[in-house]
Amino acid sequence: MTELLIRGGSVHTPEGPRQADVHVTDGVIAAVEPSIDAPGANLVEARGMYVLPGGVDVHVHSRDPGYPEKEDFASLTTAAAAGGITVVLDMPNTVPAVDSAGVLESKAALAHSKARVDFGLWALIRSTSTPEQLEAMAAAGAIGFKAYLAYSFSLSRKQVQYSPGSDDPDLEAPPDYGTLAKLAPVVARLGLPLAIHAEDPAVLAAFHRPVFTYQDWLASRPPEAEAAAVSAAAAVMRESGVQLHVAHLSSALGLQAAEDAMRAGASISLETCPQFLLLTEQDFDRIGHAMKMLPPIRSAADRDALVDGLRRGVISIVSTDHAPHTDEEKSRPFHEAASGSPGVQTLYLSCLQLAKNLGDVWLAPRWVSSAPATFAGLQESKGSVAPGFDADLVIVDPKGKTQVAEGDMHSRQRHGVMEGMEFDFAIKDVYLRGESVMRSTKARGRMVRPALVAT
Numbered sequence: 001m002t003e004l005l006i007r008g009g010s011v012h013t014p015e016g017p018r019q020a021d022v023h024v025t026d027g028v029i030a031a032v033e034p035s036i037d038a039p040g041a042n043l044v045e046a047r048g049m050y051v052l053p054g055g056v057d058v059h060v061h062s063r064d065p066g067y068p069e070k071e072d073f074a075s076l077t078t079a080a081a082a083g084g085i086t087v088v089l090d091m092p093n094t095v096p097a098v099d100s101a102g103v104l105e106s107k108a109a110l111a112h113s114k115a116r117v118d119f120g121l122w123a124l125i126r127s128t129s130t131p132e133q134l135e136a137m138a139a140a141g142a143i144g145f146k147a148y149l150a151y152s153f154s155l156s157r158k159q160v161q162y163s164p165g166s167d168d169p170d171l172e173a174p175p176d177y178g179t180l181a182k183l184a185p186v187v188a189r190l191g192l193p194l195a196i197h198a199e200d201p202a203v204l205a206a207f208h209r210p211v212f213t214y215q216d217w218l219a220s221r222p223p224e225a226e227a228a229a230v231s232a233a234a235a236v237m238r239e240s241g242v243q244l245h246v247a248h249l250s251s252a253l254g255l256q257a258a259e260d261a262m263r264a265g266a267s268i269s270l271e272t273c274p275q276f277l278l279l280t281e282q283d284f285d286r287i288g289h290a291m292k293m294l295p296p297i298r299s300a301a302d303r304d305a306l307v308d309g310l311r312r313g314v315i316s317i318v319s320t321d322h323a324p325h326t327d328e329e330k331s332r333p334f335h336e337a338a339s340g341s342p343g344v345q346t347l348y349l350s351c352l353q354l355a356k357n358l359g360d361v362w363l364a365p366r367w368v369s370s371a372p373a374t375f376a377g378l379q380e381s382k383g384s385v386a387p388g389f390d391a392d393l394v395i396v397d398p399k400g401k402t403q404v405a406e407g408d409m410h411s412r413q414r415h416g417v418m419e420g421m422e423f424d425f426a427i428k429d430v431y432l433r434g435e436s437v438m439r440s441t442k443a444r445g446r447m448v449r450p451a452l453v454a455t
Ligand SMILES: [Zn+2]
Pocket: 059, 061, 091, 321, 323
């Protein structure tokens, strides 16, 4: 039996922060008490430190299988481990896309062979997906379903790609509101969330234009596209009772649409990202192409509305939409540069900083750990520093400083949007089921599955 005693830290417990020892046996938290005697345990002195539950990033793109030159499960989870993220939930637009139980199982085996932290897998909804396919993916352990409105499916390449309207016979039409209406009752019965990439294709088509500058980029992806998608998806899914999850919420208008739908009785969970909470369009000149992403980083008014939504608890989850590319793909002229950037390594620190700025640093583990763990059906094993939970723990020095620098990043794309930012915290160590993973290269990650799936 391996034993660990983390002594004297400021522990984030479900009842709030308190000074305590954390006793871990065989990877599971055995006790959280003011003073624990455990002779023989490996002792970790944590006086003056925060002891936080490991982060759960509900929205990452491993690129694996498909684009190992951009990222793979090893580089993704090395970055996650360095940043205190002990569970990553990977989106289904890898290649081949995760549209069947067989693909999900092969991807799980691949991830298991490389992952340094735990992982869960999202499943894809296509416009042709059947109830049987969804049931089989749920039985195979899918964490939830994702529908990319406005993204076609290449039949030959088995790949999701941005291309809303096309006569190309190789491209299957994107899932639309009809697809959501048809499949929502099935997903509701399975007890899993249905996430959307919330950009309405008709609004995008109306605002389509050549994109040479950041302002063109913003004009081509207006907040109306987000608001329309949220309203319409909520309207067609409301009767089913399914949980609609809005990925990477980016605008005041989108938030307003979600709140209106919630008041009308829709079951909605909202996720936003550090880049929308800490940055605005004004940062483009400083940051450059790393800021090219979808949806875009918008105005100060949008940022302020999202921070306020998070403060009020309407937005409960902060994820990253971690989406790296190669340096070559990011350094092309703006109109050709790839969309997306990394974020998983700076998620926890950026949220601690934001929570501190809002006056309550203990909000951060809720946004990054307990709320996302519950969202993903992992509320019995993850997201809490309490007896019976996995010993996924992050030791943070609240007097440390971290300046985000390319050289410290572990993703294949090292230059991200947080580059140069300084946080008033430093991560000292990270444990996955009782073993330090911050500097380890062991592939100890396991697949997580939601606890309450009806299949
Ligand atoms: Zn994404």
